[in-house]
Amino acid sequence: MRIDLTGLRTGPSQVWGALRLVPLLREEPVENLRLHAIAYGDAQRSRVQITNKVSYHAYIPHGFVADWNRDTGDGEESAAFGTQIVGADGTVQGMPVHFHRRMTKKEGKRRVRFLPLHLAMEGYLALHFGGPTVAWREWSDRVIRNGLSPRTEAAYRGAVVPGLQDALRVFEIHEGQCGVLVYSADVLAAAFVVPHPDDYRELHPTLLLDMYGELVYQYALMMPAVQEFPVRLDEARIGSLAELRAAAVGQSRVWAGFDDAAIADALLEHDYTAERAYQMGDFDLMRFRPVFRPGEENHIGEAIVDGAGRIAYLKTFRLSEAQIRRGYLLELLAAHDWRLAAAAASIDTTAEGLRGRIRAAGFELMLRAKGE
């Protein structure tokens, strides 16, 4: 799958310290799919039951609700505001563990509740979760029996990313804005797209509740302020007020298109492995992961695409280098039927070298100790 942002164009960016927010504008909003937010209160952690035996634990401060087929006349009832769809499990506060049944849950005839980014993150964590498919001698008993469980990853809550709160607060939302690209030290940190400007206005603050990769946090913390677009008027060429106006208008136009070139190439030029999490009418809720390539930008995420593959909703998470490496190793091993020697040969190293990499990636428990 490829990410297709047809129908969206970038607006002029707004800068706050090391963070740059580039608005994404839609000429025509997607009318028949809408999103709402549910806040889950301050439960310290939540538990999501994936199957009978597998569960996902995380800090989940909010969820999204998608309504589809809205052109059938119930537009009045489901305006962007209002959380009338909060289920019985959605409002209880103060419980130490919040229990969700599955990542996506039907909440009505044409309505589904899902947990943003956690859907994608769970997809990443569950990658080859079952462990080796063939019980080769090199793998430990534990991984053969239990798979990779428990698999953990850490991320930063938006509220602790330095400056993000202020950047979102002072951000002036544009007319028709349906999304935003968050850059941290001019590296893409997250992309967020919704179907309708009203949804965006409502969901803009939820960016603070999302999780962000380690790199995003560190760049926001340590990098100097990024450059704003440098406006320059050439005084030698200006001899009258009309020329001054022409020059000023010209600069404004260049500025408005300044970020077009930069639009998320890292996101768009990759192929993704996608899997469908839920089907809603013409729309599909997908989660996707990249072909893991160490040393490059890799994003996981989730999207709602229409029949033609256009994006109605998108949310991405920038993986850290260690996370990419873990994904890469698992994919590599799986591709070679979990045979260490074959996998090592394919990347021009020895089995011992590959063992070293597996250990360094934090998967030491997978390997059978010598002499066992």
Add this chain to the structure above:
Amino acid sequence: MISTGDSVAADVVAAEDVLLFVNAATASTGQREFHTDAADQAMSLEFLHEYMLVNYRELYAATLALGINDHNATLVIRRLLATGRHATAEQKRAEGALIARRLLVLPPPRVFRLFKALQRDGVNNRRTRAIVRDWTLALEGPAYHAVKYRSGFKAGLKHAHIDIGDGELRDFLFGPLKRKPYQTPLLESWRQAHYNSGALYRLPYTVAEGFAAKHGIDRAAFLERIGDRMTPWEKLRAGEEPPEPLDPLELASGGAKYCGPPQPWLTRLAVRILAMPLDERADRRAELTRALRNFAAHEAGALAGTWGRVTAVLDDSFSSFGSPVKRRRPLAVALACHFLLEALAAPGRYTPLWVSGRDDPLLVHPGGATPLGLRLVDALETAPERIVVVSDGWDNSPPGLAGEVLRVWRARLDPAGRVDVVHVNPVFDARALDVRALSRAVPSVGIRDAEDLVPLVELAQFAQGRVGLPELMAYLDGRVRRFLGAD
């Protein structure tokens, strides 16, 4: 009264520093702003005050005569009193007069808070005691202040060793329940309120509130009965319709009279109007516009119609919302400036340009980006004699275009400075230690109430470096004399 510097360079620096400080002390109230929080503001102010005190003590004291706001005035007084030992006798005399005069203009709660701060800081020299004593003994209705601001009043008395005689007031403050009954009605009500819930309604609102809680009186019933004991601002805070005689709207329509020290009624009315829903503003359009025009005409006074052709660039972008503690303040200042400039300009020669492109001043609301640059070009095209920009200076669409437009305009199209461009900024940018300027080519001055616009435009000429320190001193001397003489 003010000594001059040695070299020209030092003069320029001194003039710049003074203006920088006046900008900060006018615009900042130490509260949170749209872009910076309260802690930042307080820290920046702290630094500026310290810097001014150490380097330019006389000028620092003289700023009390300028339009610096009450928050900063108390900070100045605190610092001057605490460091009296570094001042000469002549300096002390000048400071004493300025402080005593300024205390009279400050609202009593601020003065009592200042006394408590002096007590906390351990500032207890003869001059401080004399100043506290003179102010306290000159109070009209000491019993009222003693009841309403009991702890502050007492702190002042104790700290300055003031002898208030053997009367009831002394008993009330230092042994309140020993004497009964009191002869002064207010003190007697206070005594009775301890056991009689009916008596508390004769007390000032803030005091009665405590007794109401003690007697467990229902809040709604309490608010209804206490009504006429609240000050107008207390009423506004309690969410009620404010009464005569101090509602700016009432004052404007002639339904009430106000006699007292001058107050920024125009800006207050603008704040009040911006707090109304858009529908109500549209319904009462004629009334509100007339009210604003009346106040503006009153403020402009003899200067009305003398500014010639004026164009205003007024900021109603999203950031003019201010912050939850200074709600819509920058926008209110812009709205008040709009009507004031309309009165100051020659009839029919005034052009307002809101940055959002909307053109109905009564229905302004904060929203959108700040394309100041293009609006400035629009303003220059109206061929005015004077351009006034009211904005927080966050020119972000595109960033810095306004500065470029002004630079090129000054460099190429108007090197002689025929058009007078002034930027007044209601927001102090704590990180830059100054109000955010648009360009070096035009002066930027801080503003708190639109009423200060005229003196600030006067002051702005110093910021451009066209006029030197001696002239600034002369100007300050004039302001100080006017301030002290206007009893």
